[in-house]
Ligand SMILES: *[C@@H]1O[C@H](CO)[C@@H](O)[C@H](O)[C@H]1NC(C)=O
Ligand SMILES: *[C@@H]1O[C@H](CO)[C@@H](O)[C@H](O)[C@H]1NC(C)=O
C-alpha cells in the first residue's frame with residue numbers, strides 16, 4: 001500500500017479527464033458537417049446520423065470504461081481488480097449523480113479476511129444487515145470513488161461483521177465485531193497516514209445490526225458496552241436510530257435503511273400487479289411474542305406484538321401470520337396497511353419492503369428515528385401509532401381509510417420515495433447509497449481536503 005503520493009499522479013488524472021471531455025463535441029461537429037452536405041437526402045441523413053450517433057455514444061461509453069479501468073493504480077489488489085467492474089448499464093445514471101458537491105471517497109483495500117471472505121456464505125450479501133456489503137460494492141464502481149487518498153474527503157473502511165451466522169439459529173454472531181474492526185483500524189493507521197491525521201474523524205464505517213456500533217443484540221448489554229473507543233471520532237452508517245439520547249448513537253452517524261434486495265422487490269412487482277386490487281386490509285407476518293424490553297431507565301412492559309395478536313387475530317380485517325414464509329413479499333404487495341411494530345430494536349426491514357411495494361407502513365415503535373428524512377417524507381407516506389394506542393389499531397386505521405388513505409397511497413407511489421430505501425449494486429441517483437453520499441456531503445467540515453481547499457481560497461482572496 002502506498003504511503004507516499006506518487007509525484008505525478010495528479011497530472012495523470014487531469015489528462016484522463018481532458019481526454020474524456022473532448023470526446024463528445026468533436027463527434028458532434030463531424031456529424032453537423034455531414035448533415036450540411038446531404039440535407040436533401042434527409043431520410044438517408046437521418047439514418048446515417050442516427051447510426052453515427054449510436055456508434056459514437058457506444059465508443060464514448062466504452063472509452064469511459066477504459067478510462068475507469070486504467071485509473072486504477074498498481075496498489076489495488078487483485079481482489080479489487082476482479083470485483084465486478086462490468087460495463088455499467090446506466091452510464092447516464094452514473095454521470096448524473098449530481099448535487100454531491102464533488103465529494104470524493106477513498107475505499108481502503110483491506111485483506112479479504114475483513115470482507116470478501118465472508119461472501120463464501122451466500123446469505124452474507126442478501127440478509128437484512130447486508131448494507132455493509134451493498135454500500136461497499138456500490139462505492140467501488142461509483143463516480144465519487146477516488147483512487148488517490150490525498151484527494152479524498154472520506155475514507156471508507158469495508159469490514160463485514162454481520163456474516164458469522166450461527167449454525168444453531170442462523171442469527172449473525174457479532175461477538176467478533178469489535179476485534180475485527182480494531183484490527184482493520186490498526187492496519188490502516190499503520191500503513192497509511194490518514195487515520196492519525198484526523199484521528200479517524202473522516203473515516204466511515206457501516207454498523208447495520210440491531211444497536212449500531214454497540215455490537216450486541218441485547219439492548220441493555222449494548223448500552224453498557226457503548227460505542228468502541230476506537231470508532232468514537234468516526235462516522236457510522238447505522239440502521240439504529242432513536243429520537244432520544246442513546247449510548248449506541250453517541251457517535252457522528254447517518255441513519256440508513258436495513259437491506260432489502262432490489263431484485264426481490266422487482267421480482268415481486270413483476271409477478272403481482274402492485275397497483276392492482278389489494279385484498280388484504282392489515283398485514284403482519286412475524287414473531288408475535290418477544291420478551292418485553294427491560295432496559296435500565298426505559299422499561300417497556302407493553303408487549304406490542306402480543307397485544308396485536310391477542311386483540312386482532314380473530315378480526316377478519318387483519319391477516320396475521322406467525323410462521324416464516326418465503327413468499328411474504330407477495331402478501332405485502334396485496335396489502336393496504338403493513339404493520340411495522342418494534343421487535344428487538346425499533347427498526348425493521350418491513351418498513352423498507354412496505355414502502356418499496358406500495359403498502360402503507362404502520363409504524364408502531366415509539367421514538368424511532370427513520371432514515372433519510374430529507375428524501376422520504378415519512379409523515380406523508382406512513383401512519384404512526386403510539387405503542388400505548390396499539391389496542392385501538394383497527395379504529396385508527398379505519399379512520400385513515402375513511403379520510404386520507406388515497407392521498408397517502410398516492411404519495412407512497414412516488415418513484416423517488418420508493419427507490420430511496422433500496423441499495424443497488426451500482427449507485428443510482430436517489431437510491432440508498434446516493435442518500436448516504438448526500439448525507440456525507442453535508443459533513444464536509446470533517447474533510448481534511450475540503451478544509452485545506454477552503455483555507456487556500458481564503459488565502460487567495
Ligand atoms: C462478481 O459477480 C459474480 C457473479 O455476478 C459474483 O459471483 C461475485 O461474487 C462478484 N464479486 C464481487 C466481489 O462482488
Ligand atoms: C463466529 O461465531 C462463533 C460463535 O458463534 C465464534 O466461536 C467464532 O469465533 C466466530 N468466528 C469469527 C471468525 O469470529
Ligand SMILES: *[C@@H]1O[C@H](CO)[C@@H](O)[C@H](O)[C@H]1NC(C)=O
Pocket residue numbers: 189190191192193196
Ligand atoms: C499512527 O499512530 C500510531 C499510534 O501512535 C502509530 O503506531 C502508527 O505508526 C502511526 N501511523 C503512521 C502511518 O505514522
Ligand SMILES: *[C@@H]1O[C@H](CO)[C@@H](O)[C@H](O)[C@H]1NC(C)=O
Pocket residue numbers: 294296
Ligand atoms: C427488569 O430488570 C430488573 C433489573 O434490571 C429486574 O429486577 C426485574 O425483575 C426485570 N423485570 C422483568 C419483568 O424481567
Ligand SMILES: *[C@@H]1O[C@H](CO)[C@@H](O)[C@H](O)[C@H]1NC(C)=O
Pocket residue numbers: 379380381399400403404407408
Ligand atoms: C391522515 O390522517 C391522520 C389522522 O386521521 C393524520 O394523523 C395524518 O397526518 C394524515 N396524513 C396525511 C398524509 O394527510
